[in-house]
Amino acid sequence: MLEFLNDLLWGKVLIGVLITLGLWFTVASRFVQFRFFGQMFKILSGKQLFKHEQQGHLSSFQALLLSVAGRVGGGNIAGVAVAITLGGPGAVFWMWVIGLMGMATSYFECTLAQTFKKAEPDGTYRGGPAYYIRRGLGKKWQWLAALYSVLLLVTFGFGFTAMQSYSVATSFEDAFGIPTYYTGIALALIVGLIIFGGVKRIAKVSEVLVPVMALGYLGITLVVLGLNIEHIPDVIVLIVKSAFGLNPAIGGGIGAAILMGVKRGLFSNEAGLGSAPNVAAVAYVPHPVNQGIVQAFSVFIDTLILCSCTAFIILLSGIYDPATIASQGGVALTQSALADHVGEWGRMFVSIALLLFGFSTILYNYYLGENSLNFFSEENQNLFNAFRVMIICLCCWGAIMDLGTVFAFADITMGFLALANLLALALLFKTGLRVMRDYEQQRKEGIETPVFDATKFSDLNIDPAAWDQQPAQQDATDLPAANNTLKATS
Structure with missing residues (x-):
């Protein structure tokens, strides 16, 4: 039954829905991901990206790193290797395609998450698909919001947390000979220390961890590309030809290439799943579009950069052989490929990278689960603490169990999760366009930083407290003068 549902969802339904909606969002928005590409870098270099101290908000930059922490995980290392094993090099091309279209999808889902976010008493925000379904579509769609929250909790809070722990533990056992239960216990202890500090502590850890792991992995890839620079054009040609079945069938032919590219692309960048909007809604931004643009860039980082790193490491290596590749798929293939380029220490590097990627993803998964629980019972600390204990236990359990059934079940719930969110996005697309046009109109009027x-x-059923811009508009340098004026008036 699991195999049947998996094949139905990923082999037929989701491929069509993702590509159709991705094209619709791209064309109807006049290729928003390309038009705003330069704006991504401008926002990333602007002061507003880092403003968060007012009222205890997280900054847009912290939300970006937290979402990258979630997007960048085992899928970037093990997932790409599996895609190449089962779908051939052509799967990489379709991962790129789904990544480019996913930038538009992520832009709209994160813009909507910001638009319909909810202000909390402690000065933070909550938001995500469940919130924009309930607020944007109304009470008659409350069932969809509740269903989405349950699927998010089961898929990310439970299934993917155990999966990440398993991937990290087995990788360390392969590279260092460390028993999986030791890795599971250590992972559980460190995760526990962080998640009991809430989203702010998670964001602080991500602020340090994500740049280190992403730049480190990119750096080793640049070394590999430098060592094999003359073969890069051949690999690109191989990827494109395989994508369209112009080479002898490798890993199942063009059908398998498309299937694995779409499935692993979505699994890696999560565009359309609605997971990243839960984090995107947390940040203070002057306009929802700001965070939409930033989150579209995180899809680019994940799929077009980091997934490509793994693909080129594998395809440029001497161990890549379509005839024998199936015998060492997943993490082992990436480890062997990097070891072929730089020596045996490459295996350890991949294991450490997977540890950092997996660790950051567990923190991200925890927050998604917490946000799901908050939808049903707002700011219930006892419930949150019970969930935190469960996450710690899952880190231990996942490290030592054979999780084949868990993986298959999580794939299915992720498919239904995507369908629920994509339905909501289709129904709210006009609202997303309206918010985008408001941003563009202000830019046309010469306003450097549009304000919502x-x-x-x-x-629209927008929480006005979430858009009380006045306190956050003041720079820290203006606060003393404002305080003096208040005293004088008194």
Whole structure:
């Protein structure tokens, strides 16, 4: 039954829905991911990206790193290797395609998450698909919001947490000979120390961890590319030809290439799943589009950069042989490929990279689970603490168990999760376009930093407290003067 549902969802339904909606979002928005590509870097270099101290908000930059921490995980190392094993080099091309279209999908889902976010008493925000379904679509769609929250909790909070622990533990056992239960216990202890500090502590850890792991992995790939620079054009040609079945069938032919490229691409960058909007809604931004643009860039980082790193490491190596590749798929293939380029220490490097990627993803998965629980029972600390204990136990259990059934079940729930979110995005697409046009109109009027005025959207069920811009508009240098004026008035 699991295999049947998996084949139905990923082999037929989701491929069509993802590509159709991705193209629709791209064309109807006039290729927003390309038009705003330069704006991504401008926002990343702007002061507003880092402003978060007012009212205890997280910054847009912290939300970006937290979402990258979630997107960048085992899928970038093991997932790409599996895609190449089962779908051939052509799977990489379709991962790129789904990544480029996913940038538009992620832009809209994260813009909507910001638009319909909810202000919390402690000065933070909550948001995500469950919130924009309930607020944007109304009470008659409450069932879809509840279903989405349950699927998010089961898929990310439970299934993917155990899976990440398993991937990290087995990789360390292969590279260093460390028993899996030792790795599971150590992982559980460190995760526990962080998640009991809440989202702010998770964001602080991600602020340090994500740049180190992403730049480190990119750096080793640049070394590999430098060592094999004359073969790069051949690999690119191989990827493109295999994508369209112009080479002898490798790993199952063009059908398998498309299937694995779409499936692993979505698994890696999560565009359309609705997971990243839960984090995108947490940040303070002057306008929802700001965070939409930033989150579209995180898809680019994940799929077009980091997934490509793994693909080129494998395809440029001397151990890549379509006839024998199936015998060492997943992490082992990436480890062997890097070891072929730089020596045996490459195996250890992949294991450490997977540890960092997996560790950051566990923190991200925890927050998604917490956000799901919050939808049903707002700020219930006892419930949160019980969930934190469960996450710690899952880190231990996942490291030592054979999780084949868990993986298959998580694939299915992830498919239904995507369908629920994509339905909501299709129904709210006009609202997303309306918010985008408000941002663009302000830019046309010469406003450098557009500001979202919730009163212009009074027909939407927006939380006005989440868009009380005045306190956050002041720079820290203005605060003393403002305080003196207040005292004088008193």
